[in-house]
Amino acid sequence: xxxxxxxxxxxxxxxxxxxxxxxxxxxxxxxxxxxxxxxxxxxxxxxxxxxxxxxxxxxxxxxxxxxxxxxxxxxxxxxxxxxxxxxxxxxxxxxxxxxxxxxxxxxxxxxxxxxxxxxxxxxxxxxxxxxxxxxxxxxxxxxxxxxxxxxxxxxxxxxxxxxxxxxxxxxxxxxxxxxxxxxxxxxxxxxxxxxxxxxxx
Amino acid sequence: xxxxxxxxxxxxxxxxxxxxxxxxxxxxxxxxxxxxxxxxxxxxxxxxxxxxxxxxxxxxxxxxxxxxxxxxxxxxxxxxxxxxxxxxxxxxxxxxxxxxxxxxxxxxxxxxxxxxxxxxxxxxxxxxxxxxxxxxxxxxxxxxxxxxxxxxxxxxxxxxxxxxxxxxxxxxxxxxxxxxxxxxxxxxxxxxxxxxxxxxx
Amino acid sequence: xxxxxxxxxxxxxxxxxxxxxxxxxxxxxxxxxxxxxxxxxxxxxxxxxxxxxxxxxxxxxxxxxxxxxxxxxxxxxxxxxxxxxxxxxxxxxxxxxxxxxxxxxxxxxxxxxxxxxxxxxxxxxxxxxxxxxxxxxxxxxxxxxxxxxxxxxxxxxxxxxxxxxxxxxxxxxxxxxxxxxxxxxxxxxxxxxxxxxxxxx
Amino acid sequence: xxxxxxxxxxxxxxxxxxxxxxxxxxxxxxxxxxxxxxxxxxxxxxxxxxxxxxxxxxxxxxxxxxxxxxxxxxxxxxxxxxxxxxxxxxxxxxxxxxxxxxxxxxxxxxxxxxxxxxxxxxxxxxxxxxxxxxxxxxxxxxxxxxxxxxxxxxxxxxxxxxxxxxxxxxxxxxxxxxxxxxxxxxxxxxxxxxxxxxxxx
DNA sequence: AATGAATGAGGCTTCATTCAT
DNA sequence: TATGAATGAAGCCTCATTCAT
Numbered sequence: 001x002x003x004x005x006x007x008x009x010x011x012x013x014x015x016x017x018x019x020x021x022x023x024x025x026x027x028x029x030x031x032x033x034x035x036x037x038x039x040x041x042x043x044x045x046x047x048x049x050x051x052x053x054x055x056x057x058x059x060x061x062x063x064x065x066x067x068x069x070x071x072x073x074x075x076x077x078x079x080x081x082x083x084x085x086x087x088x089x090x091x092x093x094x095x096x097x098x099x100x101x102x103x104x105x106x107x108x109x110x111x112x113x114x115x116x117x118x119x120x121x122x123x124x125x126x127x128x129x130x131x132x133x134x135x136x137x138x139x140x141x142x143x144x145x146x147x148x149x150x151x152x153x154x155x156x157x158x159x160x161x162x163x164x165x166x167x168x169x170x171x172x173x174x175x176x177x178x179x180x181x182x183x184x185x186x187x188x189x190x191x192x193x194x195x196x197x198x199x200x201x
Numbered sequence: 202x203x204x205x206x207x208x209x210x211x212x213x214x215x216x217x218x219x220x221x222x223x224x225x226x227x228x229x230x231x232x233x234x235x236x237x238x239x240x241x242x243x244x245x246x247x248x249x250x251x252x253x254x255x256x257x258x259x260x261x262x263x264x265x266x267x268x269x270x271x272x273x274x275x276x277x278x279x280x281x282x283x284x285x286x287x288x289x290x291x292x293x294x295x296x297x298x299x300x301x302x303x304x305x306x307x308x309x310x311x312x313x314x315x316x317x318x319x320x321x322x323x324x325x326x327x328x329x330x331x332x333x334x335x336x337x338x339x340x341x342x343x344x345x346x347x348x349x350x351x352x353x354x355x356x357x358x359x360x361x362x363x364x365x366x367x368x369x370x371x372x373x374x375x376x377x378x379x380x381x382x383x384x385x386x387x388x389x390x391x392x393x394x395x396x397x398x399x400x401x402x
Numbered sequence: 403x404x405x406x407x408x409x410x411x412x413x414x415x416x417x418x419x420x421x422x423x424x425x426x427x428x429x430x431x432x433x434x435x436x437x438x439x440x441x442x443x444x445x446x447x448x449x450x451x452x453x454x455x456x457x458x459x460x461x462x463x464x465x466x467x468x469x470x471x472x473x474x475x476x477x478x479x480x481x482x483x484x485x486x487x488x489x490x491x492x493x494x495x496x497x498x499x500x501x502x503x504x505x506x507x508x509x510x511x512x513x514x515x516x517x518x519x520x521x522x523x524x525x526x527x528x529x530x531x532x533x534x535x536x537x538x539x540x541x542x543x544x545x546x547x548x549x550x551x552x553x554x555x556x557x558x559x560x561x562x563x564x565x566x567x568x569x570x571x572x573x574x575x576x577x578x579x580x581x582x583x584x585x586x587x588x589x590x591x592x593x594x595x596x597x598x599x600x601x602x603x
Numbered sequence: 604x605x606x607x608x609x610x611x612x613x614x615x616x617x618x619x620x621x622x623x624x625x626x627x628x629x630x631x632x633x634x635x636x637x638x639x640x641x642x643x644x645x646x647x648x649x650x651x652x653x654x655x656x657x658x659x660x661x662x663x664x665x666x667x668x669x670x671x672x673x674x675x676x677x678x679x680x681x682x683x684x685x686x687x688x689x690x691x692x693x694x695x696x697x698x699x700x701x702x703x704x705x706x707x708x709x710x711x712x713x714x715x716x717x718x719x720x721x722x723x724x725x726x727x728x729x730x731x732x733x734x735x736x737x738x739x740x741x742x743x744x745x746x747x748x749x750x751x752x753x754x755x756x757x758x759x760x761x762x763x764x765x766x767x768x769x770x771x772x773x774x775x776x777x778x779x780x781x782x783x784x785x786x787x788x789x790x791x792x793x794x795x796x797x798x799x800x801x802x803x804x
Numbered sequence: 805a806a807t808g809a810a811t812g813a814g815g816c817t818t819c820a821t822t823c824a825t
Numbered sequence: 826t827a828t829g830a831a832t833g834a835a836g837c838c839t840c841a842t843t844c845a846t
Contacts, residue, residue, distance in 0.1 A: 006826085025315070027228060031820060041828040043822080052820060108313045114226075114372055146392075150385050156369070157362045157389060164361025165354075171315055184351050188358060191347075191392065207809080231836065242811045247838065408805085427717070429630060433841060443807040445843080454841060514711045516628075516774055548794075552787050558771070559764045559791060566763025567756075573717055586753050590760060593749075609830080633815065644832045649817065 010048045013038050014062070017055050022101035022170075026056060026109045053115065059105055061121045067095050068128030075131065081139025086186045088132055089162065090179075096166045097178040104170040107163060132158060161185060211249045214239050215263070218256050223302035223371075227257055227310045254316065260306055262322045268296050269329035276332065282340025287387045289333055290363065291380075297367045298379040305371040308364060333359060362386060412450045415440050416464075419457050424503035424572075428458060428511045455517065461507055463523045469497050470530030477533065483541025488588045490534055491564065492581075498568045499580040506572040509565060534560060563587060613651045616641050617665070620658050625704035625773075629659055629712045656718065662708055664724040670698050671731030678734065684742025689789045691735055692765065693782075699769045700781040707773040710766060735761060764788060 016038035020029045031052055035042040049055040071091050078084050096103035110116050136154050139145035145154075165185075169178055204212075217239035221230045232253055236243040250256040272292050279285050297304035311317050337355050340346035346355075366386075370379055405413075418440035422431045433454055437444040451457040473493050480486050498505035512518050538556050541547035547556075567587075571580055606614075619641035623632045634655055638645040652658040674694050681687050699706035713719050739757050742748035748757075768788075772781055 030818090042820085043828050044826085046821070047826075112309045112313060112368060112372070117372065148385075149389070150382075153366075153382055153385055154389065156365045156382075157358065157386070160361035160363070160365025161358045162361070164357045164364060167313060168357070171313070171318065181351075181354055181357075184349075184354055185358070188350070188355065210809095232838085233836080243837085244811050244813095244839080245809085248810075253837070411805095432839090444841085445807050446805085448842070449805075510715045510717075514715060514770060514774070519774065550787075551791065552784075555768075555784055555787055556791065558767045558784075559760065559788070562763035562765070562767025563760045564763070566759045566766060569715060570759070573715070573720065583753075583756055583759075586751075586756055587760070590752065590757065612830095634817085635815080645816085646818080646832050646834095647830085650831075655816070 009040065009044070011062075013040060013045055013048060013055070014059055018059050018101050018105050021056065021059075021109060022104035026105075056105070056109060057116055057119045057121050059102070059121070060110060061124055063095075063099065063102055064121070064124045064128060067091065068124070068131065071128065071131060075135065081135050081142060081144045082190050084135045085132075085139070085158070085189070086182070088135065089158065089186055089189075090182050092162055093166075093178045093182050096169075100170060100174050103166055107167045107170055111163065129155070129159070158189065161189075210241065210245070212263075214241060214246055214249060214256070215260055219260050219302050219306050222257065222260075222310060223305035257306070257310060258317055258320045258322050260303070260322070261311060262325055264296075264300065264303055265322070265325045265329060268292065269325070269332065272329065272332060276336065282336050282343060282345045283391050285336045286333075286340070286359070286390070287383070289336065290359065290387055290390075291383050293363055294367075294379045294383050297370075298375075301371060301375050304367055308368045308371055312364065330356070330360070359390065362390075411442065411446070413464075415442060415447055415450060415457070416461055420461050420503050420507050423458065423461075423511060424506035428507075458507070458511060459518055459521045459523050461504070461523070462512060463526055465497075465501065465504055466523070466526045466530060469493065470526070470533065473530065473533060477537065483537050483544060483546045484588075484592055486537045487534075487541070487560065487591070488584070490537065491560065491588055491591075492584050494564055495568075495580045495584050498571075502572060502576050505568055509569045509572055513565065531557070531561070559591065563591075612643065612647070614665075616643060616648055616651060616658070617662055621662050621704050621708050624659065624662075624712060625707035659708070659712060660719055660722045660724050662705070662724070663713060664727055666698075666702065666705055667724070667727045667731060670694065671727070671734065674731065674734060678738065684738050684745060684747045685789075685793055687738045688735075688742070688761070688792070689785070691738065692761065692789055692792075693785050695765055696769075696781045696785050699772075703773060703777050706769055710770045710773055714766065732758070732762070760792065764792075 013034070017029075017034050020034050020037060023029075024033070031042050031045060034055075035045055038045075045055065049058055071088060074087050074091065075084050078087055110121075116122050133151055133155050136145065136149070136151045140147060140149050140151065162185075165178065165181055214235070218230075218235050221235050221238060224230075225234070232243050232246060235256075236246055239246075246256065250259055272289060275288050275292065276285050279288055311322075317323050334352055334356050337346065337350070337352045341348060341350055341352065363386075366379065366382055415436070419431075419436050422436050422439060425431075426435070433444050433447060436457075437447055440447075447457065451460055473490060476489050476493065477486050480489055512523075518524050535553055535557050538547065538551070538553045542549060542551055542553065564587075567580065567583055616637070620632075620637050623637050623640060626632075627636070634645050634648060637658075638648055641648075648658065652661055674691060677690050677694065678687050681690055713724075719725050736754055736758050739748065739752070739754045743750060743752050743754065765788075768781065768784055
């Protein structure tokens with residue numbers, strides 16, 4: 001992990017942008033504002049990022065990659081699709097909880113943005129999401145999950161619920177903990193998708 | 202249902218705005234464009250709506266009220282929390298499927314907008330969502346649903362999954378049917394939240 | 403003095419306009435505002451006045467004519483240019499004091515407006531001002547005033563001082579009486595400000 | 604007197620604005636027009652001035668400060684309140700005569716503008732006017748002026764007359780000299796307009 | 805004679821972005 | 826590489842004014 005001076009400047013800009021976007025909204029935030037807060041000239045921002053939107057789209061790449069690397073690592077250690085799913089939910093919720101500004105940018109300005117779909121930042125996320133799909137498919141194949149499950153739909157349940165909870169959480173100024181939802185959420189999810197006669201985790 | 206000339210004009214503007222916002226995005230769309238498409242002067246738009254954002258926020262009021270009225274009507278006719286939940290999911294998905302542009306505006310530009318929260322349009326939606334909560338609480342009280350369910354979390358599962366599916370659907374240009382997901386979705390949901398020994402719906 | 407219904411409407415509009423212009427400023431005031439306050443439709447205002455500026459320019463005609471008629475009447479009764487000048491100053495100040503909103507419109511929006519110069523309303527004022535010039539010229543001819551006086555300049559002193567005082571008065575929300583200045587003002591005008599026995603300037 | 608490039612640009616804009624406002628009127632003038640004439644982009648104007656009205660209000664600061672500095676300097680050199688008053692009148696009239704466009708902006712668009720009162724530009728003027736008051740008070744104290752003079756009223760006579768003359772001058776396209784009025788004006792102010800031996804009213 | 809509803813016309817203002825240094 | 830200064834481009838919005846009723 002080489003961190004040249006340049007690399008540090010870039011990351012400083014990204015972090016500041018995350019913060020400013022989260023606080024003020026993407027449209028409402030201005031480059032001037034970000035530059036001032038990051039103690040960098042406006043022109044410097046354009047040294048690193050092609051446009052304001054490009055800056056926004058660059059925000060998730062790094063944290064997402066790191067998150068999904070950790071996720072991949074954990075999934076290797078865990079046995080059982082149910083347990084893996086619990087780990088996934090936990091890791092995601094924990095990550096959002098610890099990076100509320102990043103969560104806000106992701107939930108409020110990136111998901112729902114069609115242009116983001118064609119972005120390398122989105123590619124990283126898609127890759128990560130594939131891990132979830134794979135766990136679900138494994139669960140179905142192994143018989144741990146119901147055989148008639150639609151993997152896409154099941155993943156939608158997992159991600160949709162998380163997104164809904166996190167979005168509410170960031171929009172209301174995150175008054176209470178996200179983590180508290182992990183266990184009951186997993187319970188409901190698994191009860192719904194596991195084989196009725198499964199001996200369970 | 203009195204529909205004065207004025208009322209018709211207003212609705213025409215709302216419908217056009219929905220369409221233009223859905224196609225071009227809120228920021229990208231211009232008042233000029235909407236005015237031209239609605240065959241109305243720009244100034245006329247401002248006769249009815251105070252600002253471009255005000256116009257956006259006025260879009261859901263009517264359709265949402267109608268949808269939730271229909272929902273309330275149906276829920277009265279149906280017995281059983283599980284069956285009611287199926288009706289809810291069906292009505293929502295069916296409505297989005299039949300009004301893809303409205304669905305797009307709602308999913309991409311309204312939910313996730315903090316300012317929308319203070320809006321009368323959002324109030325209508327909040328009222329409607331309360332119906333869902335009530336059904337879940339009824340199910341828990343009647344013993345049809347598991348007693349340890351968290352109603353907020355359960356509602357988050359229902360709405361989150363729907364939102365996720367609909368958002369994907371509008372962002373990808375809605376290639377296939379939404380309705381197809383209703384039954385498997387309800388199956389998974391109910392299997393997860395119903396009492397294990399419930400004799401079923 | 404025929405006052406048809408129409409004439410009453412017109413006067414109502416003029417009075418309301420005077421009030422609104424005085425309170426909010428000419429540019430800041432809107433026709434809508436005046437119409438609402440006068441309990442008249444916007445279109446009705448345009449029945450009587452060609453434009454917003456035309457409305458403004460129509461304000462002084464009547465009151466000015468009345469004021470200068472009174473002035474002419476009084477001047478006939480009074481002997482001596484000095485006494486006449488006192489009457490003039492008194493009448494003007496008294497009139498402004500009793501019609502502060504009219505005074506505001508006159509001082510803030512009419513004088514200093516080049517377009518107003520070509521107006522019949524301004525014509526009335528010009529006629530009235532001529533009376534003042536005539537009194538000054540009479541005073542010079544009769545030997546009551548200094549023979550080397552420049553009548554234009556002298557009139558400028560009288561009017562300029564009054565305008566300055568009234569302008570200050572309307573701009574500060576007219577806290578105190580205008581009339582108090584009449585006597586000292588006349589004294590200074592007639593006698594000058596230096597000590598009679600001063601050996602020099 | 605440091606004059607950076609930026610400072611020059613700013614002054615260029617102010618000078619152009621003065622000219623354009625004087626020729627076309629404040630409302631009638633457009634930012635586009637000023638920008639074009641000053642060979643500067645519209646956006647550049649907003650780099651230096653927050654709003655069109657802010658631009659207007661910024662016009663008098665510098666020239667007024669300079670004028671009042673010169674005035675203060677002269678007043679120190681001159682003995683006698685009467686002579687000082689003559690100097691004041693001369694300096695003001697001379698300054699307006701030499702800067703007719705500035706005079707127009709000041710007389711037609713700034714004095715009489717309530718919002719201008721809260722401005723730093725107006726503050727400078729208020730400070731300057733205080734010098735005049737002081738001279739009058741000195742004259743009274745020293746016995747050179749009548750002991751019963753009201754200083755505020757006397758100042759109003761001086762300023763009011765000047766303002767009236769200058770306003771007329773700018774509104775009529777300044778056909779003739781302003782300076783010609785200085786001596787007779789001062790004479791009348793100091794000596795009054797009645798014959799010294801008049802038997803009086 | 806009176807009006808409510810509709811609009812034409814255009815100005816101010818804002819930023820993302822660039823460029824000369 | 827870094828920046829302060831400059832601007833191009835365009836959109837929102839406001840009203841005075843008109844017109845059909």
